[in-house]
Amino acid sequence: MPKFNDLDLNNGNWKKYEDILTDSLWIINERDKSGKHSNFYHGNFVPQIPYQLIKRYTKKGGWVLDLFLGSGTTAIECEKLERNIIGIDLKEELVARAKELIASDKIQKHFGLGDSGSEETKKDIQKILKHHKKTGVDLVLLHPPYFDIIKFSEDKKDLSNAGNLQDFLNMFHNVLQNSFELLKSGGYMGVVIGDKYANSEWIPLGFQCMNEAQKVGFKLKSIIVKNMEGNRGKIGSGGIWRYRALNSDYYIFKHEYILIFKK
Template identity: 45%
Template sequence: MKFDREHWRELDINVDSLWLMGPRAKGGRHTNIYHGNFAPQIPNQMIRRYTEEGDTVMDLFMGSGTTLYECETLKRNYIGFDINDEIIDFVEDRMRGCDAIDYHIHNCDVTNKEAFCRNVEDDLRRMNKRKVDLIMVHPPYLDIIHFTNRPEDLSSISDLNIFLDRFQIAMTNALAYLKSRHYFALVVGDIYRNGEVIPLGFYMMYTIKKAFDCELKGIVVKDIVGNRAKIGQESLWRYRALVNGNFLFKHEYIFVFKKK
């Protein structure tokens, strides 16, 4: 987005590196039925800051459609991918009657270059575009939540190195279709495994920096409010943390990159 120097103060764009957002935004087509969804405020901020009306956003892991619903509200076109049949059917049903934007949803493994490229190129051709303007990436956090039983599902991978290799393939496929000097955002959290913290977010950030010609523009720490897995069990989780010597996860990361 181009920022007018005279009106930039009127824009509700959060440029801080710590985001205390409060409850998950509601309204429109948003629901909170999917364990792996993220706060609509995140794609809303990214879309409004880095795109214009009529631009196209690519979403590598669509989930319950959070980024798509924000694209509809903000009048951005959309190309999304997932491999969960049930959630794809759910999102397509939620989007019935939408004619405000040009959107395309694919049941496609984003690490399958041939299928991924075919879908993206068909969509861009229909849109009369050659590249997308922003990429949103909210992948599984290794295998802490199993979304499907499909072997190509990243949420079925427990080995960190295999996961990072597959993630790099997905990003290679996607970044080929991002315009130069445009942005992409990775939203991810860390995990506990075998009694210690696995800094998954930083492993993924480093994978991107090592493999691709891009600039890291920001590391945003976003607070987690009302984690569904911990609701009603705060005392138990606090007790476990004290006993085990660890700290409770109350945050996720948003890594923002600019393609060179």
């Protein structure tokens, strides 16, 4: 059994984990809509992503940190898989929703309002971990805005309001620095990020964010490419996008990255 998860691989048991993806290409055609999951929030990621990473890189009773809480997708999976969760978001209504949504006493849960890249937020999380006698979380999951593609708020601390690409990367660097300091030695981080197209040029946002994580000190373990289906902004308009692509010199976005790092 790997020391960082609960998978029992002995005596041929590894064959029963057919739901665990091990390839670097993930084909997920439809989001999981079961249980408490809802697609009400523009920009949330499919629940299958946190499910996969939590199963691979934590044990029951372990600790997961989500610094872009959003609609609570990671928190819902933590509750289902019996992992403890710390979630941070800039929007008060999302924090309040998570507190109502995750009411089970099966796990420890802490949801807070704050800037995930700030010293104050880092210290607040360190107090929580100290209270539970933990030196760090087992897994960090980050699903940041893809720069300014979707505006999530009017808050200047919101990464989607960064004035330019370099400002975005600087702000995300601060989040990564906090993640590194809050993650235990030997712990893992997953970053879900896509690229951007602007001014007739492909912006490799995913690789730029990967580079920022490496600057902080994270070791890159895997680059997973996930197909992007059901994009709310493109539902019902596939023909239009195909025509635009044929009439121009670019390819349609059909993927995003899941970057796996280790401390």
